[in-house]
Amino acid sequence: MCELDILYEDDHLIAVNKPSGLLVHPSWIAPRSTPNLTSLLKTYLGGTAYTIHRLDRPTSGVIVFGKTKETAQKMNVIFAEREVKKTYLCMTRGYTPEADTIDYALKEKLDKLADKMSNPDKPPQEAVSDYRRLGTVELPIAVGRYESSRYSLVEVKPKTGRKHQIRRHMKHISHPLVGDTKHGDGRHNKAFREHFDLDRLLLMAIELSFEHPVTGEQLTIKAPVDEQVDQLFSGFGWSGLYPVKAG
Numbered sequence: 001m002c003e004l005d006i007l008y009e010d011d012h013l014i015a016v017n018k019p020s021g022l023l024v025h026p027s028w029i030a031p032r033s034t035p036n037l038t039s040l041l042k043t044y045l046g047g048t049a050y051t052i053h054r055l056d057r058p059t060s061g062v063i064v065f066g067k068t069k070e071t072a073q074k075m076n077v078i079f080a081e082r083e084v085k086k087t088y089l090c091m092t093r094g095y096t097p098e099a100d101t102i103d104y105a106l107k108e109k110l111d112k113l114a115d116k117m118s119n120p121d122k123p124p125q126e127a128v129s130d131y132r133r134l135g136t137v138e139l140p141i142a143v144g145r146y147e148s149s150r151y152s153l154v155e156v157k158p159k160t161g162r163k164h165q166i167r168r169h170m171k172h173i174s175h176p177l178v179g180d181t182k183h184g185d186g187r188h189n190k191a192f193r194e195h196f197d198l199d200r201l202l203l204m205a206i207e208l209s210f211e212h213p214v215t216g217e218q219l220t221i222k223a224p225v226d227e228q229v230d231q232l233f234s235g236f237g238w239s240g241l242y243p244v245k246a247g
Helices: 037-045 069-080 165-172 186-196 227-235
Strands: 006-009 013-018 060-066 085-093 099-103 128-139 149-158 203-211 218-222
Touching: 006 218, 013 037, 037 060, 060 069, 060 218, 069 203, 085 165, 099 165, 128 165, 149 165
Parallel strands: 060 203
Antiparallel strands: 006 013, 013 060, 085 149, 085 203, 099 128, 128 149, 203 218
16 A cells, blocks of 8 residues: 655645555546545544645645645635645656746536536636746657657646646647646657656646645645656756755
């Protein structure tokens, strides 16, 4: 069973570093015995962990839960009013511009079962993401008609929280994320599986910053990348550009 990597904990909140591939909640798309974060937290806390926000199954990084329903409700308001600063790290195909803002409305992606009562004709919703390029690498790996492949390490700060926002936004500007099986480029995903034994989405929630809903303290919670990602990025010359585990 997966062990919890606790990043922050007090009487009101608990934040953990979710690994890629771990469900946040039980899902109809996975067997009932599939591990999920809320069940692990329930065992650890001896009680319910209240959902505040979500991370997609393939995305890793910092995620916060409330220890009480009241705290979770207060945090939900903070998220809804966009008072939480979110920072993600990702690897994209190609060399992105040095920095830019993607202001591109996204139509809500509905699940056939979970969202069957939702309106499929709902208009696209506002979606804004700021990003900056941290590093680049050109690899001697032939993909398609090119003899080498170029990639970027990118920091993204989404201003809104739409489903798959970063993945869809980066695809929109023709720089899809490596390892993205829904919105990415299958040829590059295959190349990373074959050359680096990497079979995950390279999208990590590395930092959350917000005012504590009870104490008023300004909190900044950082999540280090896992060892496999650190080794990969270090090999590309990107050491020091992202958080790593101390020691």
